[in-house]
Amino acid sequence: MITLASSTVKWVRQCRSSCSLAYAARISVSTNWLVCDTRPRSSRTHCRTLSENCGSSRSLCCSSGVLAPSKIQVPQNANPETTLKDLGIADESIPLICSFLDVVYNVSLDEDSIPHLTLAGIQELVETATDIVPENVNGIATFFSSVSSDELLATTDLFVVPTLNKDITLSEDEFDVNKRYLCIVPGMEGHYERFRVLYERLKLPAFVLQPGYDRPRETIRETAERYAQVLLKKTGIQNNFYLLGYETGVLVALELAAILEDHGLTGTVFCLGCAPDEFQATLEEQLSSFKTEEQLQDAIIRHMSKLITGKDIPALDDILRESATWSEKVEACVRSLLGSMQHSVQYARAQIESALAYITRARGYVAPVRALRSQLVLLRAASSRPPAHALQRHSQRPVAVHQLRTPLSYVSSDMECPAIVNRYLDNDIKTEFEMKNLCEAYSLYKDIF
Incomplete structure (x- = not known):
């Protein structure tokens, strides 16, 4: 059995159970020691995790940084195809490198593959993990980024999501009414998948309240009452x-x-x-390129059809020109998608109709x-507008504002x-989490009633 040093276990546990889960790391190659930078990875756009004094050989710098926990010395003239096995990696260092890659770069590798990693392969892993730049989106894509692949889960009014504080004794559709939960209210997209990064790092249980697609004319007040x-x-x-x-979910x-206060x-x-007023201004700005209602309808059909099928549908242009009303356009579009999608006709129709309904409602x-x-x-997204x-009009208490650098x-x-x-969680929830066993566990009898 391989035993990690107590300091390493403490560092890995801190990173795994921390609020951000993924800390940046700066590596000092000359001294082979590691310093954790407490800025979350999300605030480090284009930020390198390597020291700026690495020298001319990027491959050497990348590999030396990743190998810092293992104490392996990489020669200055090392061949990029040299494997860690060739460098004499010790068995007890393999779990350290696995944990380092997982926590710092969010890269999960099997321990058996670590000795066969080359210096060039390590460089490629680091560059891939640190050079990801989000695609600049605007217009309707700002609010609709995906269509849930599971029609049943997407139409469930209450969907329990896995968090760090999950209970293995409960099945996926069960929850403990004696515990407190974070209730997530999605925006116009209407399903849980957008919040995966968020809920997987929460220290309390959570579920998503999904609006479904069978009430397109429901007002925001009626949704809140439901x-x-x-x-x-x-x-x-x-x-x-x-x-x-989130987004219209704030409303x-x-x-x-x-x-609930009543x-x-x-x-x-x-x-x-953003705040309600600011969101509506952002919505109008993103839709400003559509001068007429017909242009907006056509754009929604094109965009939602692409999300449903995963590709552009060239025949849509002719279909939209030949259809006069919104209902005719939707029906003609849905028929054209047959054979190109894995969803039912009813689900595809509901996706398109609800998109326009939710935009109009907002x-x-x-x-x-x-x-x-x-x-x-307020967790405020990056915006060109002043804060x-x-x-504050909606609260008797001072509003706490956190300015983020990420767009909406x-x-x-x-x-x-x-x-x-x-x-912002209560101390009893934090204490319960700190005392919780964070090891991965599985229920052997979850299907036996």
Whole structure:
């Protein structure tokens, strides 16, 4: 059995259970020691994890940095195709390198493959992990980035998601009503998949309240009332609740918090992206290129069809020209997608129709001003606009504002978001998490009732 040094175990555990889960690391090649930089990876756009004094050989710098925990010395004239086995890597160093790659670069490798890694291969891994630049998106793609591949899960009103504080004794569709949860309210996209990076790093259980696609004419107030019934009847929501709204989900979350306060409850509401007024201004800006309602409808059909099939549909241009009304365009589009998609016709139609309905609903919404007793926390996406202060009207308490560097379309994947959410959790939740066994475990009898 391989035993890690206590200091290494402490460092790996700290990184795995920390708010950000992925810390940057700066490597001093000359001394082979590691210094953790406490900035989350999300705040390091284009930031190199290697020391600027690495010299002319990038391959040597990359490999020396990754190999720092193993104490292996890389010769200055080393062949890029040299493997770690050739360099004499010790068995006890293999878990250290695996943990280093996983925590710092988010690269998971099998321990058996580590001795066969070449210096050139290590360089490629590091460059791939640190040079990823998000694609610049605008228009409708800002709000609709994917279509859930699972029709059943996407239409479930309450979907429990896996977090760091998961309970292996419960199946995927069960939750403990005695615990407190983070209730995630999605935006116009309407399903859980956008929040994967966020919920996998939370220190408390969480679920997503999904609007479904069978109520396209439902108002934001009606959606909040429906969610409130779900929370009160199914989850037994307790005092000091936690809500997180993203994009139009912020509008619903504020209405939902007001309803819960009418039932004598207070809590914390995280507004991810921007305040209500600022979001509506952003929405109008992203849709400003569409001069008429017909142009907007055609753009929605093209974009949603591409998300559904994964490719452009050239025949759509002729179909849209030949159709006069919105319903005719939708029906003609859905028929043209047959044979090109894995979804049902009903699901594809609902995706297209709900996209226009949710955009129309958000554009016409007027947020009621009510000073909530709950704490409001704004995780503000990067914006060219000056910071908005209108959110303060919705709270009796000072609003906590955290300025992020990620644009709205990617802010739900910003590593800082779970770090900020975890920071506002009550001490009893933090203490429970610190005492929790973080080892991966599996239930052998979960299918036996």
